[in-house]
Amino acid sequence: MTSPIPAQGTVPEPTAPAPAFDAARTRAAFDALTPEVMRRRGSLKWSMYSGDVIGAWVAEMDLGTAPSVTDVIQRAVTDGSYGYMAPETAWAARAEAARFQAEEFGWQVSVDDVSLLPDVLSALGAVIAHHTRAGSPVIVPTPAYMPFLSIPALYGRECVQVPALSRAGGTGAPRWELDLDGIDAAMAAGGGLLVLCNPWNPVGRVLSAAELDAVAELSARHHVPVFADEIHSSLILDAQATHIPYASRPAADPDLTFTATAASKGWNIPGLKCAQLIASGGARRAWDANARCRYLANETAALGAQAAVAALRDGREWNACVREYVHANAVLVAQALDGVDGVELTVPSGTYLAWLDCSGLPLPDGVSPAEFFRREPGVAMNDGAAFGSGYEACCRLNLATGRGIEELTVQRLVDAVSRLRG
Numbered sequence: 001m002t003s004p005i006p007a008q009g010t011v012p013e014p015t016a017p018a019p020a021f022d023a024a025r026t027r028a029a030f031d032a033l034t035p036e037v038m039r040r041r042g043s044l045k046w047s048m049y050s051g052d053v054i055g056a057w058v059a060e061m062d063l064g065t066a067p068s069v070t071d072v073i074q075r076a077v078t079d080g081s082y083g084y085m086a087p088e089t090a091w092a093a094r095a096e097a098a099r100f101q102a103e104e105f106g107w108q109v110s111v112d113d114v115s116l117l118p119d120v121l122s123a124l125g126a127v128i129a130h131h132t133r134a135g136s137p138v139i140v141p142t143p144a145y146m147p148f149l150s151i152p153a154l155y156g157r158e159c160v161q162v163p164a165l166s167r168a169g170g171t172g173a174p175r176w177e178l179d180l181d182g183i184d185a186a187m188a189a190g191g192g193l194l195v196l197c198n199p200w201n202p203v204g205r206v207l208s209a210a211e212l213d214a215v216a217e218l219s220a221r222h223h224v225p226v227f228a229d230e231i232h233s234s235l236i237l238d239a240q241a242t243h244i245p246y247a248s249r250p251a252a253d254p255d256l257t258f259t260a261t262a263a264s265k266g267w268n269i270p271g272l273k274c275a276q277l278i279a280s281g282g283a284r285r286a287w288d289a290n291a292r293c294r295y296l297a298n299e300t301a302a303l304g305a306q307a308a309v310a311a312l313r314d315g316r317e318w319n320a321c322v323r324e325y326v327h328a329n330a331v332l333v334a335q336a337l338d339g340v341d342g343v344e345l346t347v348p349s350g351t352y353l354a355w356l357d358c359s360g361l362p363l364p365d366g367v368s369p370a371e372f373f374r375r376e377p378g379v380a381m382n383d384g385a386a387f388g389s390g391y392e393a394c395c396r397l398n399l400a401t402g403r404g405i406e407e408l409t410v411q412r413l414v415d416a417v418s419r420l421r422g
């Protein structure tokens, strides 16, 4: 019997040509977004808080998705095609993920080294459960994407927070840096896994080759695996920044490296459940040898895999348009907050998330900045306390919205600060 899977190295051709992309129309549609439109759509971001509250928290975009993704979903709806994943679809998603890494970041990945799974967090859970020393703590540089701090406990593991080194702005050096000595100490003390988020949610930093190499050196010296979460790699905003996959660095030991990524952030399709785990060498062998890890491929959505192909292969112009648009939002917010006493903004180089340090605001006792801005002017951001110990005076602002909504958001923030100062 011949295998239905196309020969290795080939990707099935699209069954229909990708719809033409119109950047001007796309931008005009973004510009036309209003809070009322977003509330009608009913996403989590806009439905969590009632009343006249702008949803600027959870990492969803208000910007829809690429026409190529919409097209593939519409075709599935028309055909009533909601079945199990065909082998060709799984192969295509894995192959497109490999091709995307090579074309965008110069990282040559074998299709055999790409596995599908529902989401990045299930990859993290599987790595903790099956590919770390039993009972070993998980090392998480902070501020950190919130679930990194809570997931280790689900596996009976301690989470060791390593706070970033933060510098005053204006020196030309990055505002937030990994504390490599702190990571070294946590590994020396028995840490069993390092979670490396690059680009870094919530501070939006794109890590340098030197930092990645330093992490690789620590990983090799202490024999501690690295979980490289690169879900935001398709969201580089700053033209000067380049995403470098951790695993592409020669110093990163393939036996100790698991990379997780997805089209879900860059194309705004997290609900479609198709992420990718990339591993080679001993890490790949260990993943494939574990039945629970392998089984995650069966839990991946077929429609998500089709959407991932449509995004990674045919949706790059849309993604580039979004990045340019969100970058302009970041500039707008930075200009508006420049000179606002008590609020220090970290403008992201990657991700669509901005980090606000509000420790200079004279807030009432016991009121966090996120609570103040949600209650007072009606802007719902994420509370800094959720990102690790010591960030209670911070909050995270989601920039992936229409220009009109961004202008309204920042106006509300500025006015609220001026009222606060009386």
Ligand SMILES: Cc1ncc(COP(=O)(O)O)c(C=O)c1O
Binding pocket: 059, 118, 119, 120, 121, 122, 145, 197, 201, 229, 231, 232, 262, 264, 270, 275
């Ligand atoms: C850094 C990071 N990792 C993982 C996730 C969650 O990804 P998934 O839905 O694929 O588990 C997010 C979502 O915001 C994220 O920002």
